[in-house]
Amino acid sequence: MLFERFSHGKLRLPNRLVRSAVCEGLTDQDFAPSAAMIDLEVKLAQAGCGLIIAGKTAVSPDGCILRKQCRLDSDRAIPAYRHLTGAVHAAGAKIFVQLGHGGRRSTVNPRTPADWSLQELEAIPELFAAAAVRAKTAGFDGVQVHGAHGYLLSEFLSPCFNGRTDLYGGTLANRARLLLKTVAAIRRAAGDAFAIAVKLNSEDFVGNGLTAAESVEVLQKLASYGMDAAEISGGVPEAGMALNPARQGISQAPYYAEFAAKLRGKLPVPVILTGGIRSLETAENLLQNKVCDLIGLGRPLIAEPDLPLDWRKGKERLSCCAGCNGCFRPLVAGRGVACRLPEGHK
Numbered sequence: 001m002l003f004e005r006f007s008h009g010k011l012r013l014p015n016r017l018v019r020s021a022v023c024e025g026l027t028d029q030d031f032a033p034s035a036a037m038i039d040l041e042v043k044l045a046q047a048g049c050g051l052i053i054a055g056k057t058a059v060s061p062d063g064c065i066l067r068k069q070c071r072l073d074s075d076r077a078i079p080a081y082r083h084l085t086g087a088v089h090a091a092g093a094k095i096f097v098q099l100g101h102g103g104r105r106s107t108v109n110p111r112t113p114a115d116w117s118l119q120e121l122e123a124i125p126e127l128f129a130a131a132a133v134r135a136k137t138a139g140f141d142g143v144q145v146h147g148a149h150g151y152l153l154s155e156f157l158s159p160c161f162n163g164r165t166d167l168y169g170g171t172l173a174n175r176a177r178l179l180l181k182t183v184a185a186i187r188r189a190a191g192d193a194f195a196i197a198v199k200l201n202s203e204d205f206v207g208n209g210l211t212a213a214e215s216v217e218v219l220q221k222l223a224s225y226g227m228d229a230a231e232i233s234g235g236v237p238e239a240g241m242a243l244n245p246a247r248q249g250i251s252q253a254p255y256y257a258e259f260a261a262k263l264r265g266k267l268p269v270p271v272i273l274t275g276g277i278r279s280l281e282t283a284e285n286l287l288q289n290k291v292c293d294l295i296g297l298g299r300p301l302i303a304e305p306d307l308p309l310d311w312r313k314g315k316e317r318l319s320c321c322a323g324c325n326g327c328f329r330p331l332v333a334g335r336g337v338a339c340r341l342p343e344g345h346k
């Protein structure tokens with residue numbers, strides 16, 4: 001099933017394999033994709049990813065979480081993004097870009113939910129909408145709103161970080177307001193034909209964080225606001241290494257599968273499941289058992305961008321990714337994401 005075509009609503013994909021957003025850290029002087037980033041995404045498309053989600057791309061300079069992070073806050077970047085989308089399309093895949101704001105995890109101006117004025121919050125959905133329109137102009141098939149991992153939209157959802165007592169805090173409806181308004185603003189600005197996905201935590205895994213029941217409620221609300229696909233993730237840095245979105249160690253157990261299975265039938269849009277999927281057999285079982293609609297891979301494709309070539313041939317082998325998370329180090333150092341595993345182990 002993994003390599004069969006997938007069609008649901010606005011999602012028309014050559015297959016069900018998704019390269020989950022991975023911050024590439026490969027930018028040019030305009031914070032747009034460098035030639036190296038384009039080469040990487042084309043390699044993934046040629047290998048057989050049906051949908052590539054370009055890594056978190058800031059909607060404003062103060063939303064950046066890395067020194068070398070892509071941004072879509074200026075029209076100047078559009079030509080480079082056009083090269084990226086054109087090359088990926090020519091290689092047979094679809095491409096979304098993940099839009100995000102770092103919030104309290106910004107490296108430029110970290111701010112907690114309490115630090116934002118109402119007027120500043122009103123402007124956030126418009127920043128996302130303007131970036132989405134640029135993405136559409138640049139040829140992307142859709143955007144993914146980053147609503148997970150404790151960044152701006154995620155921290156507002158979580159009572160643990162959001163202690164506001166106004167329209168943006170307190171009840172779940174208030175905590176979800178910024179995210180919902182963001183999706184609505186993108187839909188208004190980019191039109192009905194443009195696909196919008198959202199990556200959301202199944203749970204924050206911290207005391208007083210977003211719970212699984214709340215996450216289901218938010219996902220259902222997002223679908224009614226025009227979300228076309230949901231990607232399930234989880235965790236915030238405070239949850240610790242064991243409950244991070246990129247869990248350490250070698251696992252063959254997709255760690256949000258139970259949540260995704262419970263979501264089944266409750267959401268009218270396709271679900272992408274990401275986290276800990278390491279074999280073709282696991283991916284096929286998840287699809288056959290209707291746990292999810294699409295399979296997301298992050299680290300296995302950092303370790304081996306051409307892994308899908310083998311899986312497409314039906315070669316049953318595990319990803320060589322050791323789950324050491326060494327790939328974050330070059331990214332944070334400004335050299336771009338790369339696997340730290342010695343060549344002989346790949």
Ligand SMILES: Cc1cc2nc3c(=O)[nH]c(=O)nc-3n(C[C@H](O)[C@H](O)[C@H](O)COP(=O)(O)O)c2cc1C
Pocket residue numbers: 020021022023024055056098146148199233245246247274275276277296297298299300325327328331337
């Ligand atoms: C180096 C690195 C960069 C990542 N960048 C992003 C990102 O930009 N946006 C995002 O939502 N998740 C990001 N993630 C998380 C992955 O998308 C994915 O959710 C996580 O790694 C679990 O999937 P996996 O077990 O297949 O790696 C990143 C993970 C790694 C290892």
Ligand code: SF4
Pocket residue numbers: 299300302303320321322323324325326327328338339340341
């Ligand atoms: S450095 Fe390589 S082996 Fe380690 S987690 Fe990242 S991709 Fe996997």
